[in-house]
Amino acid sequence: MGYLDFLDLVLSEELAVRDDRRFRQGLRLSKLPHHKTLDEYDFSFQPDLDPRKVKDLATLSFVEGKANAALLGPPGVGKTHIAVALAVAACRAGYSIYFTSLDNMARNLKAAETAGRLTNKLGTYLRPGVLVVDEVGYQPLERAETNMVFQVISKRYEKGSIILTSNKTFSEWGQVFGDEVLATAILDRLLHHCEVISINGPSYRLKNRLQAIERENDVA
Structure with missing residues (x-):
């Protein structure tokens, strides 16, 4: 091996170490509930979900274009798993x-506004290249809270990607946000550049619980 080839190898290894360090640091700061990947998602359990659509999202072209992704469906179908997996892939690719x-x-x-720190707290949700907003619709918001959420959505519009999960159809978002006009304004900005995937299959959590019960019965 010549000197230049050796130097190139050393530099490549150093860059790989730096990338891995940056990736791990990004995961630590991300607040992700876990670090699952798409390889761990059981597509066979959701036969109505086209794996190609999810894997197309995993190319991160929507992140590159500062667009959004919405994962809709009832609880337990794996929406958060997919959202987290896409975020992990984005982190690996160098996005915050x-x-x-x-x-x-x-x-x-709301707490930050009360404490006079709203501008600073908004930065938490505006700075990342990819913001994952989970469980849209599990709890209705007050109008004041909806106004602040609208600020996040509006300021991120065409400047950074949002990956969201929701157990509500878009037509039900007026109930979630407590204001039809604000809900429409939020949807207008989210859906202008957005890939939407609906998952309407059975619950993974219920499947795992039923399997555990079956094992307990077998032992008994």
């Missing part, structure tokens, strides 16, 4: 990521 539930984001923004 952050995870929050809609309820936590709304409460944190």
Whole structure:
């Protein structure tokens, strides 16, 4: 091996170490509930879900274009798993990521406003290249909270990607946000550049619980 080839190898290894360090640091700061990947998702359990649509999202072209992704469906079908897996892939690709539930984001923004730190707290949700907003629709918001969520959505519009999960159809978002006009304004900005995937299969959590019960019965 010549000197230049050796130097190139050393530099490549150093860059790989730096990338891995950056990736691990990004995951630590992301607040992700876990670090599952798409390889761990059981597509066979959701036969109505086209794996090609999910894997197309995993190319991160929507992140590159500062567009959004919405995962809709009832509880337990794996929406959060897919959202987290996409965020992990984005982090690996060099994007900053952050995870929050809609309820936590709304409460944190409201508390920050009360403390006079709203501008600073907004930065938590505006800085990441990819913001994951989980569980849209599990808890209805107050109008003041909806106004602050709208600020996040509006300021991120065409500047950074949002990956969201919801157990509500878009037509039900007026109930979630407590204001039809604001809900429409939020949807207008989210859906202008957005890939939407609906998952309407059975619950993974219920499947795992039933399997556990069956094992207990077999032992008994």
